[in-house]
Structures are given as C-alpha cells and as structure tokens.
Amino acid sequence: MAEKTLLLIKPDGVARGLIDTIIKRVEAAGLKVETKKQITLTGEQAAELYRPHLGKQFYPGLVKFISSGPVMACIVSGEQAISRLRALMGDTDPLAAERGTIRGDLKEMAVINEDGIIKNLVHGSDSLESAAREMPIFFK
Numbered sequence: 001m002a003e004k005t006l007l008l009i010k011p012d013g014v015a016r017g018l019i020d021t022i023i024k025r026v027e028a029a030g031l032k033v034e035t036k037k038q039i040t041l042t043g044e045q046a047a048e049l050y051r052p053h054l055g056k057q058f059y060p061g062l063v064k065f066i067s068s069g070p071v072m073a074c075i076v077s078g079e080q081a082i083s084r085l086r087a088l089m090g091d092t093d094p095l096a097a098e099r100g101t102i103r104g105d106l107k108e109m110a111v112i113n114e115d116g117i118i119k120n121l122v123h124g125s126d127s128l129e130s131a132a133r134e135m136p137i138f139f140k
C-alpha cells in the first residue's frame, strides 16, 4: 500500500550537518521526500509528538530535547513507507542498530545526552495511526 509518513531529523542530526546525508539515504532506498521544512518545535508540538510516552520517566527530557533546536520535518511517501523508513532508521538504541541503518552508521560516540535521552538522529512514525496524528503537527 502506498503510504505517507513523518520523518524528523532531530536536533542532533541537524546540528551535526546530517540533513542531506539522511535524506539521500531515504531517497536511495526508493522512498520519496514529498515536502520538508526546518522548524523548532514549540512545547505544545513536542508534547503532541510524544504524547504516547506521557508518564514515562524519560518523557520530560524527551520533550526538552526535541524542542532544543531546529529539526527538519519531512513527509516521506512510497509503498510500505512506514515500515521501510523504520527499517532504514534502525534500532532506537544506536548501539544496537545494525550496520547499514541511519542510527547504526551515523551514531555519535556518546549516544546519551545530559538528561539521559538517547540521541538517535531521526524520528519516523511507527504506524498508520501515528503517521495520521503526527504529520499534521508539522504540515497543515
């Protein structure tokens, strides 16, 4: 099924100058970047993005991290775009992410920030429902 999904290049990826590198990997895998824009999330946008994690111990740090600097928000489309983008991203923990994945190949030496948050460069919607909720946070 043709799908659309949200890709965010997180503040660590933008700060490290990895926007083009990451977008090239996504396109090389046969997915299409339909539109993109660089924005710094408001607290409200960050809270909505990470609403499923509300109540977890790392939630406050997560909201702080994602709004700590600009992100590149992209709508990515293609057949099975949601699962294919997730596979390209790799494991949530970059130290567990396989070679050939964005998180595995591009990780920093230190993958945990000062608030205990895992820095892993990218966010991708994890389901059709998540994509439908997350894309309008960035694109009206």
Ligand code: IDP
Binding pocket: 058, 062, 091, 092, 116, 117, 118, 119, 120, 122, 123, 124, 126
């Ligand atoms: P995902 O980004 O691979 O979908 P999620 O479980 O949805 O992973 O977690 C959202 C983000 O929260 C992760 O990308 C990572 O930055 C951070 N995170 C997840 N689990 C932990 C944790 O146990 N400690 C610190 N940060 C975490």
Ligand code: MG
Binding pocket: 124, 126
């Ligand atoms: Mg997630």
